[in-house]
Amino acid sequence: MLDRVLGVAAALSMVVGATAAPAAPRAAVVFSFQDPAIVESSGLVVAGDLFLTVNDSGDSGRVFVVDRSGRTVGVTSWAGDPTDVESLAPAGPGEVWVGDTGDNRRSRDSITVLRVPYGERDQQVTPASYELVYPDGAHDAETLMADPRTGQLFVVSKDVFGGTTYAAPRRLSADHPNKLRAVAEGFAFATDGSFFPDGKHYVVRGYSSAAVYSFPGHERLASFPLPSQDQGEGIAVGADDRLYLSSEGQSSEVLQMRLPTAAAAAMQPPAPTPTPTPTPTVEPQAAPSGDDAEDEPLWPWLLGGGLAFAVGAGWLLRRRGQAS
Numbered sequence: 001m002l003d004r005v006l007g008v009a010a011a012l013s014m015v016v017g018a019t020a021a022p023a024a025p026r027a028a029v030v031f032s033f034q035d036p037a038i039v040e041s042s043g044l045v046v047a048g049d050l051f052l053t054v055n056d057s058g059d060s061g062r063v064f065v066v067d068r069s070g071r072t073v074g075v076t077s078w079a080g081d082p083t084d085v086e087s088l089a090p091a092g093p094g095e096v097w098v099g100d101t102g103d104n105r106r107s108r109d110s111i112t113v114l115r116v117p118y119g120e121r122d123q124q125v126t127p128a129s130y131e132l133v134y135p136d137g138a139h140d141a142e143t144l145m146a147d148p149r150t151g152q153l154f155v156v157s158k159d160v161f162g163g164t165t166y167a168a169p170r171r172l173s174a175d176h177p178n179k180l181r182a183v184a185e186g187f188a189f190a191t192d193g194s195f196f197p198d199g200k201h202y203v204v205r206g207y208s209s210a211a212v213y214s215f216p217g218h219e220r221l222a223s224f225p226l227p228s229q230d231q232g233e234g235i236a237v238g239a240d241d242r243l244y245l246s247s248e249g250q251s252s253e254v255l256q257m258r259l260p261t262a263a264a265a266a267m268q269p270p271a272p273t274p275t276p277t278p279t280p281t282v283e284p285q286a287a288p289s290g291d292d293a294e295d296e297p298l299w300p301w302l303l304g305g306g307l308a309f310a311v312g313a314g315w316l317l318r319r320r321g322q323a324s
Helices: 001-022 259-266 299-323
Strands: 027-030 040-049 050-055 062-066 072-078 087-090 096-098 112-116 121-127 128-133 141-146 153-158 164-167 181-185 191-196 201-205 209-214 220-225 232-236 243-247 253-257
Touching: 040 096, 040 141, 040 181, 040 191, 040 243, 050 087, 072 112, 087 181, 096 141, 164 253, 201 232
Parallel strands: 040 232, 072 121, 087 141, 141 191, 191 232
Antiparallel strands: 027 253, 040 050, 050 062, 062 072, 087 096, 096 112, 112 128, 141 153, 153 164, 164 181, 191 201, 201 209, 209 220, 232 243, 243 253
């Protein structure tokens, strides 16, 4: 009997949870990766009509360049075995930042970012490499973002109970470790993130949801569910502010979706408050005095003087009549 009660309770909780959960937004399939070598698409960057991605940990150092049909049109490779590549971020025309930032055991003394050129061709390069160090010990991170206006890099740690957003120095040095600086609370269990083209907002995703933040204030403006994916990892923002989502797995799909209406509205600046028209103030007038006093009206004096003259003239006429 108890088992039945518990089973019914569990079923009811699932129904209630499904009913209360917001519906996932609509998304369209852009393409499926055709390259059998792309098996764990982790980071994602949109560069015009091209899509850049990297495999999760365990792959060699390489970036895949894919067109809108899903066909790989170029691979940039470099020597050496990365520790755990997890993320990508735009680095300017023809270049992309590769984040070797994964650290599941939280045991790395530092993480690495590489500035890698790409193109519609296969090439072997020696990318510029920069070492980053957290100010508060090791963290696992799968999110690397670049401010489109300044190029400054940001790393968001992947923590179950809320990550941290770290800022890298604006000018990175290849000669010594670059110390990261904690600037804001991050998205819990973040798997990727991207700035919007305006440079005033960015989005960070997890496996099933995402959130939009203001920049440079790092204020969380809105959160929203994402379309169902086997293991949603990558997110990128296109020039049209549309979101592109990737997932791990061979022949996985890249999805495209618009930002939900509520999230888009939260990103709009507040409407200006109309300036109230001041009410004119009437100053009380003091009683006139001295030279500043207004002229008194003359008609009472004229009326009084005329009446006195008429009375006096009548009296004189009567006196003359009596005398004669």
